[in-house]
Amino acid sequence: MIAQPPPKADIIARRPEIIAGLRALVPASGLISEELRLKPYETDGLPAYRQIPLAVVLPETTEQVAAVLAFCHKNGVRVVPRGAGTSLSGGALPMADSVVIGLMRMNRILDIDYGDRCATVQAGVTNIGITNAVSAEGFFYAPDPSSQLACMIGGNVGMNSGGAHCLKYGVTANNLLGLKIVTMEGDVLDIGGAHLDAAGYDWLGLMTGSEGMLAMVTEVTVRILRAPEGARAMLVAFDANETAGRAVDAIIGSGIIPVALEFMDRPAIHACEAFAHAGYPLDAEALLIIEVEGSVAEQDDLLGRIAALCEPFHPISLRVSQSAEESIAIWKGRKGAFGAVGRISPDYLCMDGTIPTGQLPFVLRRIGEMSDAYGLKVANIFHAGDGNLHPLIMFDANLAGNFEHAEAFGADILKLCVEVGGCLTGEHGVGVEKRELMRVQFTDIELDQQRRIKSAFDPDWLLNPSKVFPLVDMPVTAMPGTAMPVAA
Amino acid sequence: MSAALAPAHESGVVEAILAARAANEPLLIQGRGTKAGMLRPVQAARGLSTRNLTDVSLYSPQELIISAGAGITIPDLEAKLAEGGQGIIAEPPDLSALLGTEGVQTLGGVVATNLSGPRRVAWGAMRDHVMGVRAVNGAGEVIRSGGRVLKNVTGLDLCKLLTGSYGTLAVLTEVTLKVLPRAELTGSLLLPGLDAVQGVAALSAALGSPYGVSGAAWLPADAAERVPELAGRGAVAVVRIEDFARSVEYRLGRLTTDLAVFGTPVLLDDGASRAAWRAIRDAMPLRAEPGDAVWRVSVRPSNGPAAITALEATGARCFLDWGGGLVWIAGPPALHDSVMATALAGRGTWTVLRAPEPMRAAVDVIPAEAPALARITRRVKAAMDPSGILNPGRLYAGV
Numbered sequence: 001m002i003a004q005p006p007p008k009a010d011i012i013a014r015r016p017e018i019i020a021g022l023r024a025l026v027p028a029s030g031l032i033s034e035e036l037r038l039k040p041y042e043t044d045g046l047p048a049y050r051q052i053p054l055a056v057v058l059p060e061t062t063e064q065v066a067a068v069l070a071f072c073h074k075n076g077v078r079v080v081p082r083g084a085g086t087s088l089s090g091g092a093l094p095m096a097d098s099v100v101i102g103l104m105r106m107n108r109i110l111d112i113d114y115g116d117r118c119a120t121v122q123a124g125v126t127n128i129g130i131t132n133a134v135s136a137e138g139f140f141y142a143p144d145p146s147s148q149l150a151c152m153i154g155g156n157v158g159m160n161s162g163g164a165h166c167l168k169y170g171v172t173a174n175n176l177l178g179l180k181i182v183t184m185e186g187d188v189l190d191i192g193g194a195h196l197d198a199a200g201y202d203w204l205g206l207m208t209g210s211e212g213m214l215a216m217v218t219e220v221t222v223r224i225l226r227a228p229e230g231a232r233a234m235l236v237a238f239d240a241n242e243t244a245g246r247a248v249d250a251i252i253g254s255g256i257i258p259v260a261l262e263f264m265d266r267p268a269i270h271a272c273e274a275f276a277h278a279g280y281p282l283d284a285e286a287l288l289i290i291e292v293e294g295s296v297a298e299q300d301d302l303l304g305r306i307a308a309l310c311e312p313f314h315p316i317s318l319r320v321s322q323s324a325e326e327s328i329a330i331w332k333g334r335k336g337a338f339g340a341v342g343r344i345s346p347d348y349l350c351m352d353g354t355i356p357t358g359q360l361p362f363v364l365r366r367i368g369e370m371s372d373a374y375g376l377k378v379a380n381i382f383h384a385g386d387g388n389l390h391p392l393i394m395f396d397a398n399l400a401g402n403f404e405h406a407e408a409f410g411a412d413i414l415k416l417c418v419e420v421g422g423c424l425t426g427e428h429g430v431g432v433e434k435r436e437l438m439r440v441q442f443t444d445i446e447l448d449q450q451r452r453i454k455s456a457f458d459p460d461w462l463l464n465p466s467k468v469f470p471l472v473d474m475p476v477t478a479m480p481g482t483a484m485p486v487a488a
Numbered sequence: 489m490s491a492a493l494a495p496a497h498e499s500g501v502v503e504a505i506l507a508a509r510a511a512n513e514p515l516l517i518q519g520r521g522t523k524a525g526m527l528r529p530v531q532a533a534r535g536l537s538t539r540n541l542t543d544v545s546l547y548s549p550q551e552l553i554i555s556a557g558a559g560i561t562i563p564d565l566e567a568k569l570a571e572g573g574q575g576i577i578a579e580p581p582d583l584s585a586l587l588g589t590e591g592v593q594t595l596g597g598v599v600a601t602n603l604s605g606p607r608r609v610a611w612g613a614m615r616d617h618v619m620g621v622r623a624v625n626g627a628g629e630v631i632r633s634g635g636r637v638l639k640n641v642t643g644l645d646l647c648k649l650l651t652g653s654y655g656t657l658a659v660l661t662e663v664t665l666k667v668l669p670r671a672e673l674t675g676s677l678l679l680p681g682l683d684a685v686q687g688v689a690a691l692s693a694a695l696g697s698p699y700g701v702s703g704a705a706w707l708p709a710d711a712a713e714r715v716p717e718l719a720g721r722g723a724v725a726v727v728r729i730e731d732f733a734r735s736v737e738y739r740l741g742r743l744t745t746d747l748a749v750f751g752t753p754v755l756l757d758d759g760a761s762r763a764a765w766r767a768i769r770d771a772m773p774l775r776a777e778p779g780d781a782v783w784r785v786s787v788r789p790s791n792g793p794a795a796i797t798a799l800e801a802t803g804a805r806c807f808l809d810w811g812g813g814l815v816w817i818a819g820p821p822a823l824h825d826s827v828m829a830t831a832l833a834g835r836g837t838w839t840v841l842r843a844p845e846p847m848r849a850a851v852d853v854i855p856a857e858a859p860a861l862a863r864i865t866r867r868v869k870a871a872m873d874p875s876g877i878l879n880p881g882r883l884y885a886g887v
Binding site: 113114115116117138139159160162166167170171173174183185187189191193194195196197198199200201202203204205206208210226227228229248249252253255256257294295297298301302354355356357358383385386387388421423424425426427428429430434438441442443445446447449450452453454455456457459468 | 548549550551552553572573602604608609612613615616625629630631632633635636637638639640641642643644645646647648649651652653657668669670672689692695696697698700732734735738786787788789790810813814834835836837838839854855857858860861864865867868870871872883884
């Protein structure tokens with residue numbers, strides 16, 4: 001189980017005064033302090049952990065965010081930023097003495113410029129909302145996390161969200177041009193803009209994936225891209241994970257970079273097929289979904305080359321989509337994987353490690369052995385092009401100790417990812433979930449360095465302070481005149 | 489300044505930094521020093537070079553990953569990648585002719601300056617492809633960030649922070665890059681006779697097409713004259729496609745139709761296209777006289793024409809890359825105020841690439857930051873280089 005830092009007693013004691021102070025800063029409906037109405041904010045996409053916050057504010061403008069942060073800074077109140085609350089790592093989990101700043105009311109699209117291929121939106125616009133706003137002109141916003149219908153661009157910046165099409169289009173960091181941020185002191189700063197390269201330190205890059213620990217994002221300028229002429233998927237099934245892995249190597253090694261290259265293992269194939277009826281072959285051990293883009297002739301050419309590259313590995317089936325509808329059906333199974341696993345198991349944990357792609361067969365074999373040892377089933381989906389592995393560990397929270405068992409299994413998988421040269425998280429973030437595992441990947445010196453950079457932005461450690469870094473007592477060199485977090 | 493230290497191992501970098509810190513003596517951090525004339529000059533007792541850290545510790549073409557010592561030269565790195573049919577995505581320019589420097593640049597130098605070429609408009613900057621770094625901070629501590637995988641959000645992204653930090657925060661010792669296959673074929677379309685406004689409109693139409701344009705530049709007549717493949721046609725807009733041969737032919741055909749409103753394009757074949765874009769990459773179209781300064785200005789692409797018009801009126805020579813968003817400028821150092829004003833009017837930024845040393849020590853070589861951000865800059869510098877010994881003053885006076 002994951003500990004939270006102890007609440008500051010003086011803040012809890014001053015709750016009525018703090019709430020009165022916040023009330024003056026946002027519209028009346030933008031302050032929530034009644035326990036019943038705070039309840040929806042107690043957790044995020046990692047619902048095993050819950051904590052009712054001190055209060056929730058829902059600002060509508062950057063100026064209101066600045067006023068709230070300046071107030072909290074002055075009063076020593078911890079702040080937890082929140083977008084749509086879809087974090088799978090507990091990135092938006094409140095603390096009892098914290099004010100949650102929710103961005104859902106900042107949902108306006110401010111500017112779209114097709115000539116300069118960029119859009120500026122408030123941080124509470126959903127990921128799909130950007131694409132929907134520009135799709136009539138044939139454009140799209142590239143990163144497409146599975147939660148894209150709900151998740152907000154501000155949260156995408158915080159977690160550097162990816163998706164299934166990162167192999168070609170990159171992650172959030174590669175698709176940003178500018179940010180409007182508010183520091184914990186309440187200073188409003190413009191980072192980057194509509195131009196490609198900013199001078200000075202790469203604050204845009206450092207902010208992306210910083211999990212709301214450095215500053216709050218209120219506006220985002222993204223690159224929008226012209227959609228390709230078309231896209232088509234193919235399904236290739238193999239009788240062993242190793243063979244599928246070798247086929248992936250052959251494709252990438254040939255110089256073809258498909259726009260998506262997704263891998264599912266046998267349990268994932270079965271769960272998704274039962275859910276989506278996409279025609280996935282149930283006799284396969286491993287299934288690849290490969291998507292290419294371009295004109296119909298270009299698609300035919302690339303899919304033909306890929307089929308030829310797969311041939312030496314004796315696929316047990318190979319099906320090229322013949323229509324846009326068939327491609328949608330093929331993706332429906334993959335995109336519905338979480339829901340599909342939810343149907344066959346009372347609960348599941350979605351893990352998010354990254355591994356060198358060549359290690360996939362070994363890692364899947366080890367995960368299979370661990371699955372037997374823990375007595376918990378696991379389905380694996382894998383962004384095979386970029387090495388991002390999502391094991392879905394199935395458990396039953398109503399069985400005593402089963403959740404803790406699943407968590408331990410998940411931690412062992414992530415340790416394995418680091419051992420083979422990968423990392424703890426590809427796109428979900430560390431949050432609270434993987435906080436204590438950070439020492440598997442980093443030395444104390446490296447964690448100390450990251451903490452000092454956090455201190456440079458937020459010397460009092462008020463912004464999302466219980467995330468990312470282990471809470472254990474360890475030597476930390478504080479910046480002169482700054483306070484570091486107290487061990488739990 | 490005494491002779492530069494050039495250790496052959498990372499441990500030597502650690503020792504050099506610890507010694508400098510103990511003596512409280514600043515270090516000039518370099519690879520091969522080809523970019524010493526960019527931005528502000530550094531006053532240092534001693535140099536520390538990464539030129540001898542040249543090992544390729546990992547190259548996995550199937551994983552699109554290469555890890556190499558910061559001191560490997562770009563030609564050596566390209567040669568290694570060519571074995572796997574791959575290349576550096578951001579197409580870093582070789583500015584030695586423009587900067588008047590001898591020798592070849594290193595991977596560490598290109599990463600530390602975040603120097604990207606024409607492909608940046610479509611495929612991202614150097615910083616977008618730095619997947620992992622090893623570096624030694626100003627306290628002599630070895631810091632790793634990122635790794636050897638393409639997707640990673642584990643902890644703060646110090647790869648991005650260190651890329652483009654000009655050696656002021658830590659000394660890069662090893663860099664892991666994402667790489668991509670080299671295109672089977674390249675081809676370009678040349679649209680002659682367009683002024684800057686029409687030219688950028690054509691580039692914007694091309695970049696907004698579904699055909700994957702990977703280069704988009706506009707050159708006034710005098711700049712185009714300096715590139716044999718582009719010369720003799722007046723001002724030209726030029727767009728590039730890189731892909732499999734069939735796709736290049738198809739896409740150039742479609743673009744010819746789609747851009748017909750801008751005139752009848754001239755086709756550059758693979759060889760001519762590669763030569764022309766190498767010249768554009770290395771800023772060969774820019775005529776810089778011996779006493780001239782050179783700047784790069786990054787603006788919103790549609791502001792490129794106004795920027796070039798304003799600067800040409802002051803006597804500067806310019807051309808546009810990145811679809812209009814990158815303005816290359818050469819002219820007398822006295823034009824610096826005009827360059828700054830133009831960048832600010834275009835809501836963008838400037839970088840002084842070359843100028844007499846007194847000027848580089850005196851002016852804002854990049855835009856000054858807002859006071860609240862400048863405070864963060866100083867604190868981050870102190871968080872990584874507590875004694876302020878790594879390339880002090882390279883970006884900002886006193887930092």
